Amino acid sequence: xxxxxxxxxxFPFTHDSLxxxxxxxxxxxxxxxxxxxxxxLTALGLGLSVVGVGLPLLLAVALSGLPAAxxxxxxxxxxxxxxxxxxxxxxxGAGRPARLRSRLxxxxxxxxxxxxxxxxxxxxxxxxxxxxLLLFSATLVVSPVVVQVLAPETVMLIPGHAVPGPLHALPFxxxxxxxxxxxxxxxxxxxxxxxxxxRMLLGPREEDPGGQVLExxxxxARLADAFEAERRRIERDLHDGAQQQLVALTMTxxxxxxxxxxxxxxxxxxxxxxALALVDRARGEARQALEQLRGLVRGIHPQVLTDHGLAAAxxxxxxxxxxxxxxxxxLPGRLPGPVETTAYFTVTEALTNAAKHxxxxxxxVHGRVADGRLVLxxxxxxxxxxxxxxxxxxxxxxxxxxxxxxRLMVTSPTGGPTxxxxxxxxxx
Numbered sequence: 001x002x003x004x005x006x007x008x009x010x011f012p013f014t015h016d017s018l019x020x021x022x023x024x025x026x027x028x029x030x031x032x033x034x035x036x037x038x039x040x041l042t043a044l045g046l047g048l049s050v051v052g053v054g055l056p057l058l059l060a061v062a063l064s065g066l067p068a069a070x071x072x073x074x075x076x077x078x079x080x081x082x083x084x085x086x087x088x089x090x091x092x093g094a095g096r097p098a099r100l101r102s103r104l105x106x107x108x109x110x111x112x113x114x115x116x117x118x119x120x121x122x123x124x125x126x127x128x129x130x131x132x133l134l135l136f137s138a139t140l141v142v143s144p145v146v147v148q149v150l151a152p153e154t155v156m157l158i159p160g161h162a163v164p165g166p167l168h169a170l171p172f173x174x175x176x177x178x179x180x181x182x183x184x185x186x187x188x189x190x191x192x193x194x195x196x197x198x199r200m201l202l203g204p205r206e207e208d209p210g211g212q213v214l215e216x217x218x219x220x221a222r223l224a225d226a227f228e229a230e231r232r233r234i235e236r237d238l239h240d241g242a243q244q245q246l247v248a249l250t251m252t253x254x255x256x257x258x259x260x261x262x263x264x265x266x267x268x269x270x271x272x273x274x275a276l277a278l279v280d281r282a283r284g285e286a287r288q289a290l291e292q293l294r295g296l297v298r299g300i301h302p303q304v305l306t307d308h309g310l311a312a313a314x315x316x317x318x319x320x321x322x323x324x325x326x327x328x329x330x331l332p333g334r335l336p337g338p339v340e341t342t343a344y345f346t347v348t349e350a351l352t353n354a355a356k357h358x359x360x361x362x363x364x365v366h367g368r369v370a371d372g373r374l375v376l377x378x379x380x381x382x383x384x385x386x387x388x389x390x391x392x393x394x395x396x397x398x399x400x401x402x403x404x405x406x407r408l409m410v411t412s413p414t415g416g417p418t419x420x421x422x423x424x425x426x427x428x
Contacts, residue, residue: 001188002368003188004185004188008185011188012180012181012183012185013184016079017184017187020187020190021131021134021184022078023075023076023078023194024127024130024131024187024190024191024194025131026075026078027123028124028127028128030071030075030124031120031121031123031127032124034068034116035121035124037064038061038117041057041058041060041061042057042058045057045058046058062104063100064116065109065110065112065113065114065115065117066088066109066112068115068116068120069115069116072115072198073198073202082375083377083419084199084203085203085204085409085421086204086413087106087108087111087203087204087205087411088103088106088108088109088413089102107205108204108205111201112201115202119197123190123193130183133179133183133186134179134180136179137175137176137177137178137179137183138180140175141177141180142173143163143169143173144167144169144170146169147163147165204409204411249286250287253282256279257280302316302344304316309331309333309335309340310329310331310344310367311327311331313340313344314327314344314365315327315329317344317348317351318365321355322355323351323361323363323380324361324362324363325351325363325364325365326363327365328365328367329365329366329367330368331367331368331369332369336426336427338403338404339404339425342400342401342403342424343367343374343376343422343424345397345400346376346378346397346420347376347378349394349396349397350378351378353394353418354378354382357386358380358383358416359382359383361381362380362381363378363380363381364378364379364380366379372426372427373406373423373425373426374423374426375421375423376421376424377419377420377421377422378419379417379419380416380417383414383415383416384412384413384415384416384417385412385413386410386412386418394408394420401424404424404425405424406422406423406424406425407422407423407424408422408423409421
């Protein structure tokens with residue numbers, strides 16, 4: 001919808017329109033296959049239930065939403081940059097009976113079944129209808145060529161009305177172009193409905209168990225202001241106090257080393273050379289301490305975040321990260337200071353965890369502002385298993401987000417991937 005609003009007239013001829021049609025065509029195929037399999041399983045289950053054999057088949061129908069929803073979430077990546085997280089709890093080491101009982105007790109299982117049985121069929125039918133419109137419109141566009149190739153055979157684009165020649169088929173070409181143009185807009189609207197329903201039914205919710213979703217929506221504006229003021233005070237004291245003293249110490253040691261070199265050149269002997277080595281060593285240690293202090297100051301609040309905003313600060317962190325990071329931040333401009341700060345430290349904590357704990361080989365950072373809220377998604381392809389209670393800093397991030405009446409969702413099944421989704425309002 002963002003692409004459609006940005007280029008309403010050109011949208012049917014853009015890459016985004018093709019992605020919508022690819023998603024709708026794939027969803028139509030998936031819906032047809034799923035419908036046939038469910039009808040077959042239901043019929044066999046009901047027919048064989050009288051002898052007790054059909055009960056496992058009916059149980060398979062009840063759980064059919066799990067694989068169908070997983071395929072739908074993968075298919076959504078064609079049009080949705082931020083993936084829909086898996087709402088189910090990770091069950092490492094659980095046996096098949098325990099896993100089955102857990103899935104049957106989860107509300108997400110029944111939401112996925114409702115999506116598969118009630119939501120997917122009409123959307124699939126609409127997708128098939130739009131796909132048929134696309135193919136028919138494309139046929140009308142090339143109708144003059146078809147008439148020319150098949151001449152002198154009779155071609156009837158409308159039953160009972162023959163087309164005498166290619167020139168007489170040009171009006172049908174115009175109709176076909178109009179159909180493609182309108183179909184591009186209709187495809188975007190239908191795809192948007194798909195995505196919104198999928199996020200509502202196939203993603204995690206606050207009431208889902210498992211401890212993977214951290215929801216905090218309390219307003220603590222005064223606490224946020226106090227925390228920000230104290231953090232800035234510490235940064236200022238380090239920058240203007242200890243850092244300047246280290247700079248002065250380095251310069252003083254440099255002058256002392258210069259004097260000792262002159263003394264050694266004038267015949268100061270071994271004692272002067274030894275003192276010079278010690279001063280050079282002290283000077284090197286002072287420089288190292290200064291670099292560490294500068295890194296600490298940048299970690300408290302990077303200057304690039306203050307001067308250039310969130311996108312530039314995240315790009316700078318990504319360049320220094322040991323794991324390749326793909327950054328896709330499309331922001332309308334500068335965001336409120338607390339929002340930028342919270343988002344920045346959320347990204348840095350997620351990237352730190354990806355480098356230290358997950359064994360990831362690639363990380364993606366995706367962010368947009370939608371409906372007055374910053375939506376930020378950090379995903380890595382690591383081993384997963386991140387636990388907010390295990391001291392990885394995720395609980396601290398959740399507390400920071402809670403100050404701004406936002407929410408933090410962490411999904412990290414065993415085996416990966418790990419997804420961290422931040423949603424925070426951009427206004428007070």
